[in-house]
Amino acid sequence: MPLEPFPTIPIFVITCDRLTALTKSLESYRQCLGIVKHEIIICDNGSTYKPMVDYLKDLASMGIRIYRFSKMEHQNDHNRIDFAIKDYFKSHPLSNYVVTDCDVALECPSTILRVLSKLLDMYKDNPQ
Numbered sequence: 001m002p003l004e005p006f007p008t009i010p011i012f013v014i015t016c017d018r019l020t021a022l023t024k025s026l027e028s029y030r031q032c033l034g035i036v037k038h039e040i041i042i043c044d045n046g047s048t049y050k051p052m053v054d055y056l057k058d059l060a061s062m063g064i065r066i067y068r069f070s071k072m073e074h075q076n077d078h079n080r081i082d083f084a085i086k087d088y089f090k091s092h093p094l095s096n097y098v099v100t101d102c103d104v105a106l107e108c109p110s111t112i113l114r115v116l117s118k119l120l121d122m123y124k125d126n127p128q
Contacts, residue, residue: 007095008037009113010088014081015102016045016072019052028105033113040064043084046071096120 011029015022026040040059046069047053060066067084069077081099096117106112 007093008039009096009098009117010039010041010092011098011100012041012043012081012084012088013100013102014043014045015047015052017047017049017052018102019049019055022052022102023055025100025102025105028107032106032108038113041084041088042066043081044068045077045080 013022013025022042029038029040042056042059042064044056044066047056048071056066056068065088067080067087069080072078072080085097085099098113
């Protein structure tokens with residue numbers, strides 16, 4: 001049975017100077033998600049490690065959206081991901097999305113985002 005059309009799912013990946021972890025997690029998304037429409041958005045919290053900065057530039061040149069922030073210095077800086085999400089949805093249709101850390105690599109079936117999204121939709125608050 002063919003899968004029904006499914007919206008693109010944005011995946012917000014939080015990182016800072018974790019080049020190896022980021023490359024491994026991005027590769028796991030490519031392998032695991034396969035045909036599932038997804039968009040990677042990187043939220044960088046002030047990377048200064050030159051190979052990491054260069055990698056982020058390479059990703060940006062390939063069309064991956066990168067939010068570059070300064071180093072985190074205050075507990076409120078953890079809210080930066082909220083800014084990135086709100087900014088992203090200013091120019092994209094509202095949908096379910098994923099927020100993850102670059103240390104999290106996926107090892108799952110390619111339908112995982114569809115399953116999780118369906119569960120979120122099934123159990124949405126329904127204010128009346």
